[in-house]
Amino acid sequence: MIGQKLLARLVRDGIDGAKVQITAHDIAFPDNAVPVDRQIIGSVTEPGVMERLVADDPEYVFHLAAIVSGEAEADFDKGWQTNMFPCWSLLQALRARHEATGGSYRPRLVFTSSIAVFGAPFEDEISDTFLTAPLTSYGAQKVICEQMISDFSRKGFIDGVAIRLPSICVRPGKANRAAAGFFSGIIREPLNGVQAVLPVPDTVVHTHASPRSAVGFLCHAATLDTDRLNGRRAINMPGVACTVAEQIEALRDAAGEQAVALIRREDDPAVAHIVDNWPTRFNAARAHALGFRAETEFREIIQTYIEEDLKPAQ
Amino acid sequence: MIGQKLLARLVRDGIDGAKVQITAHDIAFPDNAVPVDRQIIGSVTEPGVMERLVADDPEYVFHLAAIVSGEAEADFDKGWQTNMFPCWSLLQALRARHEATGGSYRPRLVFTSSIAVFGAPFEDEISDTFLTAPLTSYGAQKVICEQMISDFSRKGFIDGVAIRLPSICVRPGKANRAAAGFFSGIIREPLNGVQAVLPVPDTVVHTHASPRSAVGFLCHAATLDTDRLNGRRAINMPGVACTVAEQIEALRDAAGEQAVALIRREDDPAVAHIVDNWPTRFNAARAHALGFRAETEFREIIQTYIEEDLKPAQ
Numbered sequence: 001m002i003g004q005k006l007l008a009r010l011v012r013d014g015i016d017g018a019k020v021q022i023t024a025h026d027i028a029f030p031d032n033a034v035p036v037d038r039q040i041i042g043s044v045t046e047p048g049v050m051e052r053l054v055a056d057d058p059e060y061v062f063h064l065a066a067i068v069s070g071e072a073e074a075d076f077d078k079g080w081q082t083n084m085f086p087c088w089s090l091l092q093a094l095r096a097r098h099e100a101t102g103g104s105y106r107p108r109l110v111f112t113s114s115i116a117v118f119g120a121p122f123e124d125e126i127s128d129t130f131l132t133a134p135l136t137s138y139g140a141q142k143v144i145c146e147q148m149i150s151d152f153s154r155k156g157f158i159d160g161v162a163i164r165l166p167s168i169c170v171r172p173g174k175a176n177r178a179a180a181g182f183f184s185g186i187i188r189e190p191l192n193g194v195q196a197v198l199p200v201p202d203t204v205v206h207t208h209a210s211p212r213s214a215v216g217f218l219c220h221a222a223t224l225d226t227d228r229l230n231g232r233r234a235i236n237m238p239g240v241a242c243t244v245a246e247q248i249e250a251l252r253d254a255a256g257e258q259a260v261a262l263i264r265r266e267d268d269p270a271v272a273h274i275v276d277n278w279p280t281r282f283n284a285a286r287a288h289a290l291g292f293r294a295e296t297e298f299r300e301i302i303q304t305y306i307e308e309d310l311k312p313a314q
Numbered sequence: 315m316i317g318q319k320l321l322a323r324l325v326r327d328g329i330d331g332a333k334v335q336i337t338a339h340d341i342a343f344p345d346n347a348v349p350v351d352r353q354i355i356g357s358v359t360e361p362g363v364m365e366r367l368v369a370d371d372p373e374y375v376f377h378l379a380a381i382v383s384g385e386a387e388a389d390f391d392k393g394w395q396t397n398m399f400p401c402w403s404l405l406q407a408l409r410a411r412h413e414a415t416g417g418s419y420r421p422r423l424v425f426t427s428s429i430a431v432f433g434a435p436f437e438d439e440i441s442d443t444f445l446t447a448p449l450t451s452y453g454a455q456k457v458i459c460e461q462m463i464s465d466f467s468r469k470g471f472i473d474g475v476a477i478r479l480p481s482i483c484v485r486p487g488k489a490n491r492a493a494a495g496f497f498s499g500i501i502r503e504p505l506n507g508v509q510a511v512l513p514v515p516d517t518v519v520h521t522h523a524s525p526r527s528a529v530g531f532l533c534h535a536a537t538l539d540t541d542r543l544n545g546r547r548a549i550n551m552p553g554v555a556c557t558v559a560e561q562i563e564a565l566r567d568a569a570g571e572q573a574v575a576l577i578r579r580e581d582d583p584a585v586a587h588i589v590d591n592w593p594t595r596f597n598a599a600r601a602h603a604l605g606f607r608a609e610t611e612f613r614e615i616i617q618t619y620i621e622e623d624l625k626p627a628q
């Protein structure tokens with residue numbers, strides 16, 4: 001989902017004002033996929049796929065491929081084989097190109113990490129110097145990718161940045177298996193006249209950014225001066241921290257009581273357990289200083305969804 | 315080195331007062347190796363080695379195998395292939411035994427991590443909630459092993475503990491390629507009447523524990539109640555924080571001016587760079603609360619070396 005929105009932005013704006021040739025790789029593309037120079041269907045777990053994908057020395061590599069937290073928790077092997085090992089293969093493939101070019105090729109790699117790298121108990125506001133003690137396999141896999149990217153960058157093989165995305169909200173389209181999916185569902189479904197399930201108490205606090213902001217983070221990370229990172233290449237992204245109740249209030253403001261009435265409260269202890277172990281608020285001072293920008297109120301996040309993704313009523 | 319001392323302790327004391335059957339695996343054993351039930355020579359990088367080593371469901375597994383920081387920095391591939399991938403293979407082998415036994419087998423794994431998981435800039439006293447931002451490949455590999463062990467433990471496949479060792483001092487025997495080797499060398503060589511090189515200024519602060527303490531940490535970690543770790547299975551070990559000048563003073567007290575005169579100061583910017591990026595002092599409150607004990611003064615560390623490892627003069 002973010003991938004398609006990133007491609008649309010790259011086609012429209014290029015990078016640093018310059019047009020870019022784009023190769024997109026995914027396990028599947030939607031019917032209305034953004035047209036790009038080369039579209040390759042395949043899995044990141046195929047042997048040799050990374051070598052083929054980077055054979056022509058791309059200047060920028062965006063690595064977003066992952067299975068979501070709920071699926072990685074349910075299928076342990078698939079989680080590690082999808083979320084960790086392909087990142088290693090990609091780094092080794094880029095390093096091989098670096099070495100084949102006598103060291104002149106050193107691409108910018110932008111990796112989508114996640115706030116799931118953190119685990120309870122937390123500081124009140126999680127800073128960029130807080131330990132990564134994830135409580136999901138997904139989080140562990142993201143930490144490990146960050147560490148690999150950091151070391152390959154330190155050695156000068158690549159120039160990597162790992163951005164830790166907050167929950168992306170409102171996700172368009174169908175619900176996926178991410179445990180955080182309901183944060184979008186309780187907004188998206190009612191805006192589309194459909195019932196939504198809220199599996200946690202409305203006092204839960206969480207940090208959100210819109211897909212548009214996520215794309216902005218990715219593009220900003222692509223051109224960031226990485227000398228400013230002082231070797232700490234994993235960055236907590238900014239977002240809107242609010243309670244579920246505040247999300248629901250913003251929905252009421254945007255779409256009225258009949259939308260809110262479509263939210264059905266149905267506690268799911270498994271989801272609540274995962275969400276309880278997620279961080280709530282961040283100190284994003286470092287990201288702000290580096291120029292990353294997100295929404296500041298949840299109502300803006302709803303507005304972005306309405307503008308970008310809500311189908312007009314028939 | 316620590317491995318042989320651990321074996322001697324296990325042969326002497328067993329674990330929890332009970333005798334243990336011991337299989338030792340290493341790339342080589344010294345002529346005066348501690349006799350154990352089974353001694354296997356081989357590399358942790360051999361395919362299938364971990365499956366064979368854990369085939370009889372050992373109750374305790376101590377994973378100490380690694381190449382040292384200097385070598386992992388010099389040989390990037392060897393570092394990752396030795397320090398990271400075998401840990402993954404070991405975890406998968408243990409998980410396979412866990413599953414083959416219908417979940418009843420859940421061994422205690424004790425892993426030797428390192429304070430090299432931390433990288434500058436530091437807090438004044440590094441706590442257990444400080445981020446792991448290593449500045450060496452060795453440190454990155456140790457962090458990644460910690461994360462894997464944590465996740466396999468969280469899933470219940472194993473019951474792991476990662477202890478972050480400070481520099482082990484005084485290392486007996488020959489110098490190895492560890493960048494921290496001189497911390498031992500400037501004590502060991504003079505005590506044996508041999509010249510030693512000090513490659514950094516004597517104002518450098520570092521934290522040390524004796525090999526005897528390190529063995530104590532390993533044995534304590536083997537029987538620790540891991541419920542007390544609250545899922546945070548990587549623990550900073552205690553040690554003696556002191557300057558190189560204080561080390562030298564303790565040497566003077568133990569062996570006189572003629573020993574100190576054998577230390578030759580010869581700055582090595584490459585070593586200084588690695589050491590500058592290492593942490594200095596730790597807040598070991600958590601380790602202390604969990605019952606881990608180390609020396610409290612550097613003179614005790616010298617005394618331990620003299621008792622355990624110094625050959626009587628001819």
